[in-house]
Amino acid sequence: MVVCDLKIIFNKNKKIFFKSRKNVTITIKKKYFKKGEIMSNIEEFKKLYNFEFEEIKAKDYKEIEKKYLTSYKEGKEKGFTPVFLVLDDVLLEKFELDMEDENTDNIMDIVKSNLEKYKNINAVEFLKKSQEENTEDVKENIEDYFTEKDYKYDDREKYNLELSTLFDYDGNFKENVILVKVPTKNPYEVLGYFGMGGYNDCPLPAEQIAVAKCWYEKYGAAPAVITYDEIEFYVERPVQTLEETKKLAVEQYAFCYDIVDQCYGTFEKLADGLYKNIQWYFWWD
Numbered sequence: 001m002v003v004c005d006l007k008i009i010f011n012k013n014k015k016i017f018f019k020s021r022k023n024v025t026i027t028i029k030k031k032y033f034k035k036g037e038i039m040s041n042i043e044e045f046k047k048l049y050n051f052e053f054e055e056i057k058a059k060d061y062k063e064i065e066k067k068y069l070t071s072y073k074e075g076k077e078k079g080f081t082p083v084f085l086v087l088d089d090v091l092l093e094k095f096e097l098d099m100e101d102e103n104t105d106n107i108m109d110i111v112k113s114n115l116e117k118y119k120n121i122n123a124v125e126f127l128k129k130s131q132e133e134n135t136e137d138v139k140e141n142i143e144d145y146f147t148e149k150d151y152k153y154d155d156r157e158k159y160n161l162e163l164s165t166l167f168d169y170d171g172n173f174k175e176n177v178i179l180v181k182v183p184t185k186n187p188y189e190v191l192g193y194f195g196m197g198g199y200n201d202c203p204l205p206a207e208q209i210a211v212a213k214c215w216y217e218k219y220g221a222a223p224a225v226i227t228y229d230e231i232e233f234y235v236e237r238p239v240q241t242l243e244e245t246k247k248l249a250v251e252q253y254a255f256c257y258d259i260v261d262q263c264y265g266t267f268e269k270l271a272d273g274l275y276k277n278i279q280w281y282f283w284w285d
Contacts, residue, residue, distance in 0.1 A: 041087040041176045048095055048107045049193075053180040056084065058166070058173045065161040068224055068234065071179060080181040083190045083223055084166060087176040090228035091196060098195055114192030117206035123214045126207055131254035134201050142246050145253075151268040153242060158277040165225045165232050165281070187222030188212035194226050202229070202284035203255065211255055219248075221280065233280040245275045256282040 042055060058064050064084075071082035085091070098110045132138055139145055167173055182190045188209055195205035203211070208231075215221040220236025239245045249271040253260050262285055264270040274280065 041089070041092055042178060044092050045085075045087055045178065049180075051180050051182065052080075053178045056166075056173075056177045056179050061160070061162040061164075061167075064163050064166060067179065068161065068163070071181070072222070072234065075181065076185075079183070079185050081184050081187045081190050081222065083180055083182055083194070084163065084225040085178050085180055085194060086166065086174055086225070086227040087178060088228060091194070091226075094196055094228060095194075110195060111193050114195060114205045114209065115189060118192065118209035118213070121207055121210035123210045126203075126210060127251055127254040130203065130207075131257075135253075135257050137253075137257075142250055145250055145267045146246060146271070148266065148268045151272075153245075153268075153272050153275055155242075155275060158238070158275075158279075161224075161234060161279055163225050163232050163279070165227055165230050186213075186216075188216045190223050191226070191231070196226060196228050196231075197284075200229070200284045201257070224279070229284050231282045233282075235278045235280060238276045238278050239274060240276060242271070242275065245271045248274055252280070252282070256284060258283055258285050 045053075056064075056067065058067070068082060068084070075081050095107055095110075099105060099107060102110060102113065104110070137145075166177055182193055184190065184193075191208040191212055192205050196202070197208060198204045212221065212223065212233075215233070218237075219239060221233045222236070223231055224234040225232040239248050246267070249267055252270065252274070253267070259282060260267060260270055263281070263283060264273060
């Protein structure tokens with residue numbers, strides 16, 4: 001895990017200012033019921049979304065894995081998609097800012113807009129353009145990204161679903177985690193319901209959906225966890241050949257270059273992490 005490079009300041013007006021490396025400032029305003037009583041983040045979520053959900057408390061990865069996979073199977077039968085949300089102040093304020101930008105007090109207006117916009121986005125063209133604009137590392141051939149010729153890849157099947165985003169650096173389960181039953185049969189569309197992104201080179205929600213749709217159709221990849229700067233996927237059909245794994249690694253680099261630049265360090269290690277693995281991780285600094 002990598003610590004996000006954000007400066008956090010509290011002021012006397014109960015606002016939090018998050019300033020990124022790119023000098024983009026997000027203001028987080030604490031909500032109150034009455035004097036001295038702060039509205040909980042889960043209560044704020046309930047005001048915005050009329051969805052079925054449960055607050056989650058867990059001790060370890062296995063408990064979370066069982067909870068998610070059981071809900072995922074149930075969702076396929078009943079027509080919903082489960083996703084864990086970490087309801088911190090930044091994610092909630094992003095929902096509020098999106099509504100302000102669109103001059104609406106109904107978050108479902110934002111959802112409907114995202115679900116329409118993605119249909120006009122070509123995922124392949126988007127990834128190519130994104131890599132050209134955000135990195136200086138565009139090569140003609142896939143193999144040119146992989147310079148460690150003697151790298152030994154781990155070809156064992158990796159079937160443990162360890163959703164580490166839900167735990168802090170000491171291994172404790174985070175606060176304000178909920179498991180939401182999103183009313184869609186298309187798992188990739190959950191990224192349009194809870195629109196993180198659009199800052200720090202993180203794609204906009206509609207762009208995320210377009211790319212995730214391609215990955216769902218190829219690999220059965222479903223967003224399992226969303227925070228304000230991270231997404232973890234559960235993958236039903238993990239990539240099985242090294243050739244395909246390398247191609248996928250370059251696609252994911254175009255989608256989120258921080259996973260190479262600040263997480264894995266090399267394309268070889270990223271590919272190793274994807275090879276026959278049922279989970280993927282993305283983090284935007």
